[in-house]
Amino acid sequence: xxxxxxxxxxTTTIGTVVLPxxxxxxxxxxxxxxxxxxxxELSELGAVVVKSLSAExxxxxPPPRLKPVAGGMLNSVGLQGPGIAAWxxxxxPALEAAGARVVVSIWGRRVDDYAxxxxxxxxxxxxxxxxxxxxxxxNLDDGREMFxxxxxxxxxxxxxxxxxxxxxxVKLSPGTANLVEVATAAVGAGAAALxxxxxxxxLAIRTDLRRGAIGGGGGGLSGPALHAVALRAVADVxxxxxxxxxxxxGGVMSGIGAVEFLLAGAAAVExxxxxxxxxxxPARVLAELRGWCVANGVTRVAELIGGARG
Ligand SMILES: Cc1cc2nc3c(=O)[nH]c(=O)nc-3n(C[C@H](O)[C@H](O)[C@H](O)COP(=O)(O)O)c2cc1C
Numbered sequence: 085x086x087x088x089x090x091x092x093x094x095t096t097t098i099g100t101v102v103l104p105x106x107x108x109x110x111x112x113x114x115x116x117x118x119x120x121x122x123x124x125e126l127s128e129l130g131a132v133v134v135k136s137l138s139a140e141x142x143x144x145x146p147p148p149r150l151k152p153v154a155g156g157m158l159n160s161v162g163l164q165g166p167g168i169a170a171w172x173x174x175x176x177p178a179l180e181a182a183g184a185r186v187v188v189s190i191w192g193r194r195v196d197d198y199a200x201x202x203x204x205x206x207x208x209x210x211x212x213x214x215x216x217x218x219x220x221x222x223n224l225d226d227g228r229e230m231f232x233x234x235x236x237x238x239x240x241x242x243x244x245x246x247x248x249x250x251x252x253x254v255k256l257s258p259g260t261a262n263l264v265e266v267a268t269a270a271v272g273a274g275a276a277a278l279x280x281x282x283x284x285x286x287l288a289i290r291t292d293l294r295r296g297a298i299g300g301g302g303g304g305l306s307g308p309a310l311h312a313v314a315l316r317a318v319a320d321v322x323x324x325x326x327x328x329x330x331x332x333x334g335g336v337m338s339g340i341g342a343v344e345f346l347l348a349g350a351a352a353v354e355x356x357x358x359x360x361x362x363x364x365x366p367a368r369v370l371a372e373l374r375g376w377c378v379a380n381g382v383t384r385v386a387e388l389i390g391g392a393r394g
Contacts, residue, residue: 092377093384094370096130096351098329099251099276101213103130103185103352106385107342107370110333110356111136111189111216111255112161114366117175118182120359124367127183130352134175136189136218139200141167145300151288156307156335157357158288160300163191163221168204180211187253189216193224195240202248215250217241217275220257220282220304232257232282235269242273253331255279258313264324277329279354280317284310307357311335315348322349322390337365339372346385347392 094105108131114120116135126132144164151158166174168190179186188205192198198217205215219231219238231237238254245252254270256263258281267278283304288297296302314334322330332345333354342353358365377385 090378090383092374092382093386094374096386096389098214098253098331098351101251101276105130105370106346106350106352107366107373108187108331108352108354109133109359109366110354111218113356113359116166116171118178118184120363120366121178121182123363125182126179129184129366129370131185131187131213132179133187133189133216133354134171134179135165136163136191137165137168137171137201138163138191139168139197139204141165141170147299148297149299151297151303153286153288153305153309155309156305157360158286158298158303158305159283160298160303162300168201172204172208176209176211180209184211185213186211187214187216188212189218189255190245191218191221192241193222195225195237195244198241199244199247202245205248205250212250214253214276215245215248216253216255216279217245218255218282220255230257230259232266233260233262235262235265238266239269239273242270242275246274251276253277253279255282256317257282257285258310258317258334259285263317264320267321267325267328271325271328275328277331277351278321278325279331279333280321280350281310281314281334284313306334308335308337311341311344315344318345318348318350319393323393326390336369339369339374339376342369342373343376343388346388347390349390349393351386351389
């Protein structure tokens with residue numbers, strides 16, 4: 085008879101959304117749809133967060149778009165995407181067929197863009213469990229400042245995305261001095277959860293060319309170098325808003341990184357750059373998280389959440 089190892093209850097709850105485990109993909113690092121199903125069972129992840137989608141197709145930024153740097157990488161993909169209508173027709177069916185719980189990330193350059201893309205989701209499939217609102221892009225209604233640097237602009241976007249009729253997870257930037265204030269505004273406007281963090285604005289220089297190494301100019305820092313920054317963001321927001329579910333993102337390369345986010349106050353994590361290095365990474369992180377729980381006598385992952393809070 086095959087003996088089963090100790091069981092760990094990995095269930096986690098993000099507002100009204102119950103996930104079988106807390107490990108998800110991070111937007112923009114796992115393809116547009118079911119691409120990763122060649123490497124892992126998408127239905128076995130907590131959820132699949134897809135690349136941010138806009139109301140219309142968008143070409144993104146000029147190459148080069150990626151640059152390895154110490155402890156991570158910079159990217160400036162510039163939110164290239166097929167637009168929500170094409171995505172619903174061409175990519176969602178494969179995710180549904182794979183049994184994935186889908187989180188649709190949305191973005192826009194104006195508040196109205198978010199309202200339009202959200203409205204398209206209102207009639208979409210039951211496989212979509214939440215919308216993740218990426219507010220880390222420039223607000224053209226208000227000059228070129230990032231939405232996520234302004235509590236008022238963030239609140240406007242969160243309200244506009246209510247048109248989706250789905251739980252709203254709001255993804256914030258670590259590149260702001262008033263993160264707790266922005267997070268509080270997002271929750272006041274209807275956010276069911278906060279995703280912390282997007283990439284950190286950064287720059288790499290090509291000394292041979294005497295100019296920036298990325299086509300779009302600056303880029304966003306991700307990977308191990310971002311992890312401690314993201315942990316701090318999760319801990320600060322979780323202390324200020326203890327009742328609000330948080331999803332930790334930034335430099336989760338292994339199960340330990342996931343455990344750290346949970347202890348800092350996150351209810352779930354997303355795996356990004358690690359997946360670009362190894363497409364099995366989200367499944368491996370989940371297996372390692374389970375293994376850590378077994379080794380440490382933890383029977384319910386949820387009991388770790390906020391464990392490091394003072
Ligand atoms: C190539 C690339 C593309 C990304 N595209 C998006 C995106 O479309 N929307 C978004 O909200 N975040 C995007 N991100 C940010 C990631 O979702 C994540 O927040 C960030 O990379 C930090 O996590 P990591 O260190 O695990 O990669 C992107 C990151 C990378 C590396």
